[in-house]
Amino acid sequence: MALKKAKNFNYEVKETLATLSNTETETTELRIVSYNNYKPKLDLHKWEIKDNKEKMLRGLTLTNEEAIKLLEALQKYFKKPKED
Numbered sequence: 001m002a003l004k005k006a007k008n009f010n011y012e013v014k015e016t017l018a019t020l021s022n023t024e025t026e027t028t029e030l031r032i033v034s035y036n037n038y039k040p041k042l043d044l045h046k047w048e049i050k051d052n053k054e055k056m057l058r059g060l061t062l063t064n065e066e067a068i069k070l071l072e073a074l075q076k077y078f079k080k081p082k083e084d
Contacts, residue, residue: 009035009036010035010036010037011033011034011035011036011056012033012034012037013031013032013033014031014032014033014034014040015031015032016029016030016031017029017030017031017032017042018030020044024049025048025049025050026046026047026048026049026057027046027047027049028044028045028046028047029044029045029047030042030043030044031043031044031045033061035061041061041062041063041064042061042062042063042064042066042067043059043060043061043062044059044060044061044062045057045058045059045060046058046059
């Protein structure tokens with residue numbers, strides 16, 4: 001994928017892992033992204049889609065270690081008995 005420039009930094013989307021939501025104007029996607037040519041990280045962001053162009057909106061970037069801790073917390077949360 002192509003290197004893209006944004007205000008004060010650049011990023012390259014290495015892989016899209018999942019699209020979590022999708023509307024006509026926005027998507028929420030889990031991707032592998034390299035920022036400023038550094039080691040790629042897991043990236044969960046909203047993206048605005050306008051005139052066939054993407055604009056990065058709110059989001060979260062995680063190292064592999066942070067993502068593993070998040071996965072463990074989510075697994076623990078979903079194994080809990082549901083409260084009414």
